[in-house]
Amino acid sequence: MIRAFFDNLRLAFGTFVAHPLRTLLTLLGIVIGVSTVMTMMALLEGLRIKVNKDLSQLGANVFRVDKWPQGFRVGGGNRMNWNQIAARPPLTLADRRAIAESCPSVLRTAASSWQPGQRVRTVTTETQPNVFILGTTVEYPDTSGITIAQGRYFNDAEDVDGRRVAVLGPDVADRLFPNIEPLGQEIRLKGRPYTVIGIVERRGKVLGLFNLDNQVLVPMNTFLAAYGKRRTSSISVEAKDAQSVDRAMEEVTRVMRQRRELGPNDENNFEVSTNESSAKSLNELSTVITAATFGVCILSLLVGGIGVLNIMLVSVTERTREIGVRKALGARRRRILAQFATEAVALSLAGGLIGIGLGFGLAALGRWALGLYTAVPTWAVGLSLAMSSGVGLVFGIYPAARAARIDPVEAMRAE
Amino acid sequence: MLISLQGIRREYHVGGEIVAALAGVDLAIDRGEFVAIVGQSGSGKSTLMNVLGCLDTPTAGSYVLNGKDVARMSDDELADVRNREIGFIFQAFQLLPRETALANVELPLVYRGLPAKERRARALEALEKVHLTQRLHHKPTELSGGQRQRVAIARALAAKPSLLLADEPTGNLDSATGAEIIRLFEALHAEGNTIILVTHEPKLAARCPRAVRITDGKIVDDGPGAEVAFRDQATGQLRDEAHS
Numbered sequence: 001m002i003r004a005f006f007d008n009l010r011l012a013f014g015t016f017v018a019h020p021l022r023t024l025l026t027l028l029g030i031v032i033g034v035s036t037v038m039t040m041m042a043l044l045e046g047l048r049i050k051v052n053k054d055l056s057q058l059g060a061n062v063f064r065v066d067k068w069p070q071g072f073r074v075g076g077g078n079r080m081n082w083n084q085i086a087a088r089p090p091l092t093l094a095d096r097r098a099i100a101e102s103c104p105s106v107l108r109t110a111a112s113s114w115q116p117g118q119r120v121r122t123v124t125t126e127t128q129p130n131v132f133i134l135g136t137t138v139e140y141p142d143t144s145g146i147t148i149a150q151g152r153y154f155n156d157a158e159d160v161d162g163r164r165v166a167v168l169g170p171d172v173a174d175r176l177f178p179n180i181e182p183l184g185q186e187i188r189l190k191g192r193p194y195t196v197i198g199i200v201e202r203r204g205k206v207l208g209l210f211n212l213d214n215q216v217l218v219p220m221n222t223f224l225a226a227y228g229k230r231r232t233s234s235i236s237v238e239a240k241d242a243q244s245v246d247r248a249m250e251e252v253t254r255v256m257r258q259r260r261e262l263g264p265n266d267e268n269n270f271e272v273s274t275n276e277s278s279a280k281s282l283n284e285l286s287t288v289i290t291a292a293t294f295g296v297c298i299l300s301l302l303v304g305g306i307g308v309l310n311i312m313l314v315s316v317t318e319r320t321r322e323i324g325v326r327k328a329l330g331a332r333r334r335r336i337l338a339q340f341a342t343e344a345v346a347l348s349l350a351g352g353l354i355g356i357g358l359g360f361g362l363a364a365l366g367r368w369a370l371g372l373y374t375a376v377p378t379w380a381v382g383l384s385l386a387m388s389s390g391v392g393l394v395f396g397i398y399p400a401a402r403a404a405r406i407d408p409v410e411a412m413r414a415e
Numbered sequence: 416m417l418i419s420l421q422g423i424r425r426e427y428h429v430g431g432e433i434v435a436a437l438a439g440v441d442l443a444i445d446r447g448e449f450v451a452i453v454g455q456s457g458s459g460k461s462t463l464m465n466v467l468g469c470l471d472t473p474t475a476g477s478y479v480l481n482g483k484d485v486a487r488m489s490d491d492e493l494a495d496v497r498n499r500e501i502g503f504i505f506q507a508f509q510l511l512p513r514e515t516a517l518a519n520v521e522l523p524l525v526y527r528g529l530p531a532k533e534r535r536a537r538a539l540e541a542l543e544k545v546h547l548t549q550r551l552h553h554k555p556t557e558l559s560g561g562q563r564q565r566v567a568i569a570r571a572l573a574a575k576p577s578l579l580l581a582d583e584p585t586g587n588l589d590s591a592t593g594a595e596i597i598r599l600f601e602a603l604h605a606e607g608n609t610i611i612l613v614t615h616e617p618k619l620a621a622r623c624p625r626a627v628r629i630t631d632g633k634i635v636d637d638g639p640g641a642e643v644a645f646r647d648q649a650t651g652q653l654r655d656e657a658h659s
Binding site: 004018322325329330331332335409412 | 531
């Protein structure tokens with residue numbers, strides 16, 4: 001049994017060596033399918049690990065109050081219409097003050113507001129128009145988990161006075177001040193000068209896309225003066241301790257509903273969400289992407305499988321005479337069936353292995369060249385192996401059965 | 416008695432008609448015999464050879480080979496019988512082109528499920544018998560016609576079958592090489608092997624201790640090779656005269 005298996009394996013290998021180009025082309029469909037799924041899984045898994053880590057680093061016991069629903073909501077029951085959400089009143093500094101004053105379970109609060117896609121200049125140079133300008137209150141570093149690498153964050157006096165001071169993300173600092181000490185230098189936002197007082201510790205990208213290091217942070221009041229007073233804020237709330245998070249969320253919800261004069265039957269016209277709920281929705285999203293990737297992968301494997309089917313039929317026809325000789329010399333049907341089925345499985349499994357290698361390579365390339373956080377999950381390797389050998393078996397069994405049925409007398413007469 | 420055929424018929428359906436390639440063949444062959452089967456093309460000689468070789472099953476009649484009734488066996492049972500009882504030698508050699516001489520000789524032993532060591536030993540022994548130990552790792556394309564046929568004979572011998580079945584073994588060879596192969600068969604016969612030689616050449620049949628002649632699916636002559644060959648030529652001449 002085992003001896004027969006190794007004999008078949010050796011025969012299969014001999015066929016590949018005899019037709020290297022044909023073998024490679026046949027493998028291509030499976031290679032592409034498997035490497036696609038491997039790369040996607042590596043990206044998603046890396047993203048999941050990274051975001052979960054990031055979120056857990058964000059201040060403990062923190063939740064947020066927002067105008068817009070958090071992150072990515074996939075499926076779910078009460079999806080709201082966009083216009084309805086857009087019509088919600090903005091969250092203001094007055095809301096934040098009310099939360100801070102009337103919620104006993106709340107330790108501290110921070111407000112932030114933002115303007116994406118800005119150009120930052122100095123006298124001599126400028127950035128691309130892709131910098132994220134963030135206006136925050138002074139508590140922001142505590143509730144968002146950022147740390148100051150150099151210099152300091154701004155203080156209450158600077159916020160209240162609307163002073164033009166700025167804390168730079170490391171990418172912005174590197175871009176504008178590659179050779180000199182950035183602290184004390186002047187940058188310009190919308191033509192107005194700001195003094196650099198600090199640099200944020202490097203944090204990397206979220207979702208592999210959103211660069212947390214390409215930011216400029218300025219005091220909240222300064223920001224509102226420069227970018228418009230009516231914009232909404234996001235309020236981060238830190239509860240006194242882990243046990244009081246739920247209570248703090250209830251208190252905040254009650255205060256907000258009071259302030260907005262909502263009736264008992266009205267829905268909240270604001271969002272309260274924890275980091276865990278963001279993590280959960282991200283995980284839901286990654287599940288959906290995984291499923292979609294598998295759809296693509298299965299299509300590609302189907303194409304690859306048809307390639308295997310085709311080449312195996314060619315192989316059986318080409319080797320009709322060989323099959324006849326083997327049967328004449330005493331090979332049973334099952335033995336011939338096993339020979340060709342082994343060949344088909346070995347063929348597509350080889351494709352799977354190449355695809356897995358390529359997937360690891362692409363994941364490593366993404367990490368090295370694009371700075372993406374990738375991790376190939378073990379189950380994806382196992383699944384790729386199982387799927388590629390499964391494809392070989394499913395699409396190889398018909399040609400193998402045809403080979404097994406060949407009549408030796410007829411076959412040995414074939415040219 | 417090694418082979419006993421009784422009332423063997425093999426019929427084919429051709430365009431709604433039934434054509435009998437074998438129309439009732441009775442034949443008995445003892446262990447150790449060297450028998451030629453002669454006949455014109457279309458005489459049923461190839462069909463008889465396929466039935467004798469368990470490559471084909473008769474429509475009717477009984478075939479007992481080495482004590483086993485093989486006429487009603489399934490495909491897989493016949494495969495086992497071919498593997499153990501019959502060593503084939505074909506006109507076109509039928510070697511696997513991608514395998515070495517040694518691997519080709521080992522092939523029937525692979526299907527018998529022997530361990531690699533024993534396969535190797537038996538194949539070497541068989542190749543020695545046909546004086547081919549210098550060409551073990553050559554592929555068929557690197558061998559001459561005579562050498563290829565000797566590899567095929569070694570492959571037949573390696574299985575230690577009870578019957579060597581040779582179908583026009585000299586058909587693809589020049590006369591000198593053909594004679595060499597026939598001498599090899601005679602030596603194998605002298606060692607006690609049972610050999611059936613299917614041929615259309617009366618000259619070959621004349622060298623065999625026994626020959627049977629088949630015409631229109633029936634055995635029409637059976638006796639010492641030289642006599643059968645002589646009578647064959649005589650009837651051939653009579654036939655030619657009748658036509659002229």
